[in-house]
Amino acid sequence: MRGLAAVLVCAGHLRAATMVDLGTAESPGLVDTFLYALTSLGHQSVMVFFVLSGYLVGGSVLTAGSRFSWRSYAQARLSRLWTVLLPCLALTWAVDQTIVKLAPQVLSGAYATLWHSAPQPDHYDASLGTLLGNLVFLQTIKVPVFGSNGPLWSLANEFWYYVLFPLMFIAFAGQKTGITARQRWTAAALTLALGVLLPADLLCGYAIWLMGVVAFVTPRVHRPSSGRSTRPGRWLQPAIASLAFLAAIGFSKWATPKNWNAPWGDFVLGMGVAYFVYHCGPLSSSRSWPRWMRHAIERLSDMSFSLYLSHFPLVMLIGTSAYLDERMQPSLLSWTVMLGWLGVLILAGHVVWWLCERHTPTVRKMMALSMSAQRGIRHPPSS
Numbered sequence: 405m406r407g408l409a410a411v412l413v414c415a416g417h418l419r420a421a422t423m424v425d426l427g428t429a430e431s432p433g434l435v436d437t438f439l440y441a442l443t444s445l446g447h448q449s450v451m452v453f454f455v456l457s458g459y460l461v462g463g464s465v466l467t468a469g470s471r472f473s474w475r476s477y478a479q480a481r482l483s484r485l486w487t488v489l490l491p492c493l494a495l496t497w498a499v500d501q502t503i504v505k506l507a508p509q510v511l512s513g514a515y516a517t518l519w520h521s522a523p524q525p526d527h528y529d530a531s532l533g534t535l536l537g538n539l540v541f542l543q544t545i546k547v548p549v550f551g552s553n554g555p556l557w558s559l560a561n562e563f564w565y566y567v568l569f570p571l572m573f574i575a576f577a578g579q580k581t582g583i584t585a586r587q588r589w590t591a592a593a594l595t596l597a598l599g600v601l602l603p604a605d606l607l608c609g610y611a612i613w614l615m616g617v618v619a620f621v622t623p624r625v626h627r628p629s630s631g632r633s634t635r636p637g638r639w640l641q642p643a644i645a646s647l648a649f650l651a652a653i654g655f656s657k658w659a660t661p662k663n664w665n666a667p668w669g670d671f672v673l674g675m676g677v678a679y680f681v682y683h684c685g686p687l688s689s690s691r692s693w694p695r696w697m698r699h700a701i702e703r704l705s706d707m708s709f710s711l712y713l714s715h716f717p718l719v720m721l722i723g724t725s726a727y728l729d730e731r732m733q734p735s736l737l738s739w740t741v742m743l744g745w746l747g748v749l750i751l752a753g754h755v756v757w758w759l760c761e762r763h764t765p766t767v768r769k770m771m772a773l774s775m776s777a778q779r780g781i782r783h784p785p786s787s
Contacts, residue, residue: 405681406456407704407711409449413555414715414749415742416446421519421723422742424731436734441657446520448653450558451612451670453712455677457562458616462569466620470581472570475775481566483768484709484761486539489559491760492713493535496551499717500530503552507724511552519723521554521716528552545603552720555712561606564598565613571595608667612674619678645683652676703754710761711753718752 419440426432426440461481465472503510513525530551537547538556541563549556574591577583599607652673660669722745732738 405452405705406708407701409452409456410708410711410753411704411746411750412443412449413446413712414719414753415443415746416449417520417555417716417719418722418745418749419443419742421719422727422732422745423738424733425518429734432734436739439739440734445653445657448656448673451656451673452677453558454561454565454609454613455616455619455674455681457565458569458613459620459678459681460616461566462614462617463620465570465573466617470583472573474570476772477570479768479771479775481563483771484764485541485559485563487764487767488710488713488756488761489539491756492553492710493538493550495714495756496553496717497530499721500551503720503724507728510720510724510728515723515728519720522720523552523554544606551717553713553716555716559713561609561613564602564606565610568595568598568610569614569617571598605667608670612670615674615678616681619681622682641683645680649676649680704750707753707757707761710756711750714753714756715749718749722748 426437429436429440432440464480465477468477500511509515511523511528513523513527516522516524527548528551529548534543534547534550537543538550538559541560543549543560544557545560571591571594574583575588575595577588652675656669656673660672732741
């Protein structure tokens with residue numbers, strides 16, 4: 405599911421950079437309209453990421469329980485983020501240097517309305533201060549995203565959700581967990597402070613992230629019926645959950661009333677994703693899939709973060725090099741060309757994964773050894 409969401413984000417950005425908008429397309433067919441709709445679900449795909457992150461990361465905090473360690477947690481989270489973020493920031497800078505030579509107006513915001521997540525007018529910033537701010541996940545809070553890599557906005561959201569949830573867990577932990585009253589009050593005060601300091605839209609996304617936590621907790625209280633019923637019944641609830649998920653996507657994308665100020669469409673989608681994960685989680689490890697398909701799905705899921713973080717500068721480069729003012733009209737040939745470019749983006753994401761992300765466990769061990777060595781220096785053994 406993570407892999408598919410990452411591909412949809414890439415496809416949406418790529419289609420906007422290489423093909424005309426549906427409103428200006430010449431005689432689009434039914435298939436064209438469907439493909440335009442499919443490649444317009446980038447924002448909804450990011451909401452799926454948030455729910456899945458809540459399920460996985462929030463679930464790991466709850467599973468640890470009284471054994472939760474800030475040190476181990478920080479090592480796990482930061483090693484995963486920085487192992488991909490650092491090379492993708494370097495990639496962004498290198499691609500932007502090429503775009504400046506080819507078409508500097510792209511970075512000055514001339515194509516912001518056409519290429520979703522492209523730099524806004526007079527908002528491009530690749531300074532050292534912005535680079536450092538992105539490294540500590542302050543983009544959209546104190547600094548803009550670095551360079552042309554607009555999708556970096558969601559990385560700041562993820563990081564602060566990683567911080568908020570353990571604080572909430574500690575603040576509301578019971579006495580049996582071994583957490584002291586002082587620790588609970590401190591965590592509650594920090595949670596409240598972050599709630600005041602962080603932007604409102606980031607906190608709205610946190611509510612969606614928490615829906616993933618609910619999807620993790622609920623089976624521990626009530627096991628989905630799909631795992632113990634007869635074979636036809638085993639697929640009934642997942643089928644209903646799939647329909648609810650698709651309906652939530654449709655509502656979020658096309659049916660949310662325009663006069664709703666809050667992102668209620670995103671909340672509805674978050675609930676749909678959480679419901680889907682709750683009922684379809686027991687089937688995700690099914691061995692009925694062919695081996696090659698399971699391998700492909702697992703690999704795409706493994707590299708989804710690398711694909712998400714690396715694709716947009718490359719989309720900007722593709723658009724700048726070949727489709728600046730001559731985007732393609734929808735046709736079998738244009739969709740085939742776009743599919744080829746999408747394959748290039750996936751291959752590039754795989755390269756980033758192979759060179760960097762797959763070494764995350766090694767980076768985590770190095771961080772642990774470094775922190776242990778520093779503690780040893782600060783507290784030398786007594787003779």
